[in-house]
Amino acid sequence: MAEVKSSVNNGVNVEALLAAREALTKAPEAALFKFRAACEWKNGTHSHSTVKSFYGLGQEQQHRSTFTFDADHPEIFASEDKGATPGEYVLVALASCLTAGIAAVAQHRSIQLRSVTATIEGDIDAQGILGIDSDVRNGFSGIKVTYKIDADAKREDIEALVAQSQKRSAVYDIVTNPTNVTVVVE
Amino acid sequence: MAEVKSSVNNGVNVEALLAAREALTKAPEAALFKFRAACEWKNGTHSHSTVKSFYGLGQEQQHRSTFTFDADHPEIFASEDKGATPGEYVLVALASCLTAGIAAVAQHRSIQLRSVTATIEGDIDAQGILGIDSDVRNGFSGIKVTYKIDADAKREDIEALVAQSQKRSAVYDIVTNPTNVTVVVE
Numbered sequence: 215m216a217e218v219k220s221s222v223n224n225g226v227n228v229e230a231l232l233a234a235r236e237a238l239t240k241a242p243e244a245a246l247f248k249f250r251a252a253c254e255w256k257n258g259t260h261s262h263s264t265v266k267s268f269y270g271l272g273q274e275q276q277h278r279s280t281f282t283f284d285a286d287h288p289e290i291f292a293s294e295d296k297g298a299t300p301g302e303y304v305l306v307a308l309a310s311c312l313t314a315g316i317a318a319v320a321q322h323r324s325i326q327l328r329s330v331t332a333t334i335e336g337d338i339d340a341q342g343i344l345g346i347d348s349d350v351r352n353g354f355s356g357i358k359v360t361y362k363i364d365a366d367a368k369r370e371d372i373e374a375l376v377a378q379s380q381k382r383s384a385v386y387d388i389v390t391n392p393t394n395v396t397v398v399v400e
Numbered sequence: 401m402a403e404v405k406s407s408v409n410n411g412v413n414v415e416a417l418l419a420a421r422e423a424l425t426k427a428p429e430a431a432l433f434k435f436r437a438a439c440e441w442k443n444g445t446h447s448h449s450t451v452k453s454f455y456g457l458g459q460e461q462q463h464r465s466t467f468t469f470d471a472d473h474p475e476i477f478a479s480e481d482k483g484a485t486p487g488e489y490v491l492v493a494l495a496s497c498l499t500a501g502i503a504a505v506a507q508h509r510s511i512q513l514r515s516v517t518a519t520i521e522g523d524i525d526a527q528g529i530l531g532i533d534s535d536v537r538n539g540f541s542g543i544k545v546t547y548k549i550d551a552d553a554k555r556e557d558i559e560a561l562v563a564q565s566q567k568r569s570a571v572y573d574i575v576t577n578p579t580n581v582t583v584v585v586e
Contacts, residue, residue, distance in 0.1 A: 249488050250491065285500070288454070295463055301497075301571065302436075313439050337434055338433045346425050346428075353577065359582070382538055384487050387539035388575060394543070
């Protein structure tokens with residue numbers, strides 16, 4: 215068993231994560247993080263966002279580089295399609311969160327991953343956002359994520375990996391449960 | 401009033417959106433959209449996602465270009481910080497959705513925008529995702545969006561713009577209300 219464990223490498227440093235868990239159990243205030251983005255309107259429905267700093271472990275932190283994102287609506291909505299739509303950013307968030315979790319859980323369970331790919335699709339009825347029918351919600355009526363996973367494990371163990379990733383995913387929680395949002399004008 | 405209207409240009413084609421609303425009222429099945437992303441695990445918590453096609457107006461559609469996104473965890477989580485975190489993607493989604501809505505509503509209300517910037521911050525207690533305390537949720541405990549808006553309008557009209565954008569925002573709905581997510585392994 216020890217031999218199997220040492221040969222598994224999904225690129226996740228589980229020892230560091232377990233050490234962090236132990237450290238944060240003793241100092242829970244260090245577990246309070248603030249993540250941020252800044253968004254600047256460009257023109258029409260096009261905006262440009264940047265992600266650089268966050269707060270955690272009791273102090274300000276910086277990403278290694280500044281990440282930038284353009285968002286827009288497509289041409290069939292009379293926009294210029296200069297970036298993915300905001301809804302597509304939610305899909306990227308959810309798929310990437312579940313995928314990171316699958317890698318971390320696989321490492322913890324000594325399962326070698328060879329490949330993990332997901333397709334994610336969200337259904338939306340534009341009658342909501344266009345104000346045609348107030349009974350139609352603005353957001354996705356449902357989202358489906360389909361994984362293809364090639365790993366040194368039985369199918370039931372692969373399914374258990376995915377289930378555990380859902381159980382600990384920040385974005386899965388955000389999408390499936392209500393989150394309080396406050397919007398203010400300065 | 402007509403003069404004021406013709407001089408306002410926020411880059412949003414409101415006439416086209418109103419025409420779309422009228423067309424979709426008569427053909428509601430054309431309002432059913434499917435948005436998609438594909439996510440590929442790279443190594444550790446790093447994944448690469450692409451956004452290219454979607455479905456709407458009764459047929460397959462393509463973005464003008466393929467949008468690509470790297471997601472990762474930061475170095476203080478023992479990762480390589482090769483992209484924004486999934487939670488930060490949610491913040492980008494929410495800020496860009498509200499900002500696009502502000503521009504569209506402003507155009508409809510003949511309010512000339514000069515600049516719109518938002519900062520968005522989400523609080524997260526990592527005791528949730530690390531499994532330290534099962535009473536702590538995995539996702540954001542709360543999100544705050546702060547707008548600075550320079551526009552040819554009174555403060556109360558600017559606040560009403562932001563409120564109307566929240567009312568019609570897909571991502572605001574997704575974050576503040578539960579969405580059904582199905583995850584399957586092929």
